[in-house]
Amino acid sequence: MRARGSWKCQSRNVTLAHGCCVCGKPPTDALEVPGVLVCRLCAAALGRLLENANDAVLAVLWRRASPPIGDTRRGCLPVTAPEAARAHYDLGCGYIEQGLDVDAIRELAAVLSPIAPSSMAAAAFSRIFLSPEARPEALSDLILAFRPMLTGS
Numbered sequence: 001m002r003a004r005g006s007w008k009c010q011s012r013n014v015t016l017a018h019g020c021c022v023c024g025k026p027p028t029d030a031l032e033v034p035g036v037l038v039c040r041l042c043a044a045a046l047g048r049l050l051e052n053a054n055d056a057v058l059a060v061l062w063r064r065a066s067p068p069i070g071d072t073r074r075g076c077l078p079v080t081a082p083e084a085a086r087a088h089y090d091l092g093c094g095y096i097e098q099g100l101d102v103d104a105i106r107e108l109a110a111v112l113s114p115i116a117p118s119s120m121a122a123a124a125f126s127r128i129f130l131s132p133e134a135r136p137e138a139l140s141d142l143i144l145a146f147r148p149m150l151t152g153s
């Protein structure tokens with residue numbers, strides 16, 4: 001009896017079979033996110049995109065679009081050390097509880113930095129794109145709209 005042959009992929013993401021959901025290549029360094037295959041570097045590119053996106057773009061990623069307070073693009077400092085990632089992640093989760101979704105996404109996006117520990121980046125990616133707050137099509141829409149920017153082609 002071969003256990004491997006009976007394994008069924010439970011993924012809900014059709015891009016899984018074709019490589020990284022952003023660049024399409026088989027990733028050598030993938031983030032461990034359930035149901036999504038994404039390179040560490042592509043996830044970081046998504047993070048930079050979200051950090052620099054205007055509030056209107058961020059507001060459509062999640063179901064309850066809350067108006068942000070002021071210009072949140074100035075409020076988030078880049079992750080420059082691995083230990084700073086946890087602070088950004090916790091702040092992002094705090095913003096979710098306060099209903100400040102745009103601010104939350106921007107803080108969580110900072111954690112997608114390649115400097116952040118892989119487990120933290122994976123947790124932030126899941127929170128942004130796979131949480132109950134996220135619109136199911138948010139990730140695919142974002143990739144479709146910004147693929148040339150994300151892959152540098």
Ligand SMILES: [Zn+2]
Pocket residue numbers: 020021022023024025027038039041042
């Ligand atoms: Zn990729």
